[in-house]
Amino acid sequence: MNERTGTFRISPDEFKSFSLFLEKNCGILLADHKQYLVQSRLGKIMQECSLDNLSCLITQLERAGGNQLKDKVIDAMTTNETLWFRDTHPYDILKNKLLPEIKEKNQRKKVRIWSAACSTGQEPYSMSMIIDEYKRANLGSFSVGEEIVATDISASVLQQARGGEYEMLALGRGLEKERLRKHFKANANGSWTINPDIKARVRFQSLNLLGQYSGLGQFDIIFCRNVMIYFSSELKTQILRKMHKQLNPGGYLLLGASESLSGLSDCYKMIHCRPGIIYQAI
Known part of the structure; x- marks a missing residue:
């Protein structure tokens, strides 16, 4: 984790593990090319929790009593694109x-x-x-x-x-x-x-x-x-x-x-x- 920029690298195994977590908990499927999305949306949470990499975050998410963190992560990964009277x-x-x-x-x-x-x-x-x-x-x-x-x-x-x-x-x-x-x-x-x-x-x-x-x-x-x-x-x-x-x-x-x-x-x-x-x- 780069503390100044909030960016972090993701290994293929980490991305796969996080993708499985997301699908299991809210149904969202992450395409293989969406690593940038995980990096951009979770950087702030990683900094707040002083986590160095995605593996550490996944470990925290899998611990009992981690519901508050789980909610924050799902919230960050949810797309909230919306319009008034969409499509009319x-x-x-x-x-x-x-x-x-x-x-x-x-x-x-x-x-x-x-x-x-x-x-x-x-x-x-x-x-x-x-x-x-x-x-x-x-x-x-x-x-x-x-x-x-x-x-x-x-x-x-x-x-x-x-x-x-x-x-x-x-x-x-x-x-x-x-x-x-x-x-x-x-x-x-x-x-x-x-x-x-x-x-x-x-x-x-x-x-x-x-x-x-x-x-x-x-x-x-x-x-x-x-x-x-x-x-x-x-x-x-x-x-x-x-x-x-x-x-x-x-x-x-x-x-x-x-x-x-x-x-x-x-x-x-x-x-x-x-x-x-x-x-x-x-």
Whole structure:
């Protein structure tokens, strides 16, 4: 470890051992050429813990009682790329197809949506804005209420998401000025905080997608977008089967634009929305 720069070398065996740790604990697959990613994201932790090399870190992670360090490492290695209203069409589908359909068949139940791997909150808050806009245009809809359960493995991004405060740089990534004015309040420091009515609809909680989902309850819609690309095909299948169990009959799953289902025809049927593809639980 170079104490001045925080850089360290990684041997092939160390990289293999760390890759196995990461996949076992959060499902993320590291390609062989991703050594630079490990070096850039773990350098600060290595310095803070006075560790000379990756082997020392792996030894610490494998010791009993090392959960705090394990959480910090997984947090550092998790990619938190996110946008407001990412790809646009999933939110158009939510507003123009899914919400009207739920309204017609589910008047006396709370609408429940799961935002899986929600990062810093842009996805669930985008959903909440869509629900708000739909209800204003369709008065009397969803009288029992709505709940968006937003989960992530990273404690740091959940903390930021719960705060609902964003800098202009983050707000400029996909959020229209009209929605900014309508759903946010400007702060003296130049940041903006999401309005309480939009925030109240969202409940954030920690969840590892490798774990169990039964405690979350049942959902009408699950957004699990741009997450499966980090997992093996086997793990992806396991996760999507577990999600199927959490969907109400006829509920919908929305994946990322570059993601698709294979080998799960007993769980989901594909629906073309033009643009966009969604999957309905069968």
